[in-house]
Amino acid sequence: MPHADSAMIPAGLDKVAFWAHVHEQLRHLLAGQRDWVCTNLANASSLIYNSLYACPEFGSGERMVNWCGFYLHPTLFPAPRFSAPAAAPPAPERLLLGPFCGKPACQLIHVAPGRARGVCADAYVHRRTVLVPDVDAYPGHIACDGETKSEVVCPLLLRVPAAAGAEAEAEAEAEAGAERALGVLDLDCLALGGFDERDRDGLERIAQLVVDACDW
Template identity: 55%
Template sequence: MPHADSALVPETITTKPEFWAHIYSQLDALLDSNQRNWVTNLSNAASLIYNSLLAFPAHFGNGQKAVNWCGAATKPTSNSSPSSRLLLGPFNGKPACQYINTVPGKARGVCADSFLQRRTVVVPDVETYPGHIACDGETRSEVVCPLILSSGEHDGRVLGVLDLDCLAVEGFDDEDKAGLEKIAQLLVKACDW
């Protein structure tokens, strides 16, 4: 099967829990245990999630309800960048902010809050969110999930965040939160960081 076809969503899938279980299995099949490069795997994951959401018009991808951004921001592990910020990582969607300040007390925005609070943040309306950073003025709602190491020497370290944006208010709910958190766990385990 050509890799692109992994983003097809069968018509039999009608609910969000079914959709996220489908994405999980598609991503699990795309990931290769012999290839643990985080850039490669986040690139394909962002593409898979984004294009699958657009192929699921029951909840997303339908004109004004369309998802308009899906991607990652990560904490650099090298000395090439100050550790006080997240750097933009692989994504699908329009160009975005390159870095996100994560200095407690100075950080602002949904991604910084998710990263610092180590929890998924669902934002029904970005215009009412304190300190929202508008990379795209068309974004109306957002969900951001942290990527957290769950084993090994650095167990508990927050590696970065996964971010989804939607053109409609209330684009995401607790079912999307649960689905995205399982995707994040799969990705963390499949890569070297």
Template identity: 35%
Template sequence: MFEPTLYSGDPAKDYPLLHSQLAALMEGEPNFIANMANAAALLWHGLKDINWAGFYLYEEDTNQLVLGPFQGLPACVRIPLGRGVCGGAAAEERTFVVPDVHAFPGHIACDARSQSEIVVPLMHAGKLIGVIDIDSPIQNRFHAIDQEWLEQIAELLMRGSKI
């Protein structure tokens, strides 16, 4: 049984805890959807000042990202590769940290409250699988520590799940 944790609000303390909790939840569980669902829940409860945390999965035949497990308000279901923050990060296969989404060309506003966003690609064997997407109602919410740890969480998901 998972015991809820009171997170401190300090990323330097909370990210290592989130990473270890996700690793424990994934132990012996190869199902990618189940692992993403638990990751979304952990990020939602563990990160301060966010309003959406979840995943989009790459659908190669349509060249789109399709909504996966998440926490927050209902979201856009399909995002063309190259469009918006998620589509851009996926197309370029690199993390996008956007301090002000309203200044980002082509931003897709699924939740009008979102002010900043971080998107981390999920890569497996050199192929795009999807992205981790986290939004915040605060401008300039995401920094290098968020990028570092979310990229580690992405690696953990790719290593520990059957893709």
């Protein structure tokens, strides 16, 4: 099957079935690929965006999803092979724009204590999905696109393996079950209340699929 056909949506799906279908299509699309930036996140944002575009509930008019993409911790990006001697490394207190579909977006999101604000920062810092029915009513909302009315942001959480060895027993106990926040998956919609709990649940499964499919 051509890769582009992954975004084709069968008729008559409700939201639960829609997200299950997108999850399954993405699982096949990511199979055998471990590179996050050049393949997996690029294909994930494209598949989600175009699947939503093909879905009657999201694909047209005032209910259209107008942006889908990722913001990532800067240490995840490949180091430049050539740079000026005085070039400073990216600050760890912010997220940088990753692969996306939609209009040009904010290039960075501050997440440092005292500077963090907005939906993406809250999802990243608190490590929980944030569902916003009205972005204009959300404290500190960052308007990348003034037409956006609602938003949902899922954190990308990588489980940290427990340390091994008797000499690290205390560290292993502390780290067991811990999670590292890598970034966020962000979707915007032109309609008020464009997303609900079914979208949140479907996107959380997709976010975890993306995390598990990549070498970070």
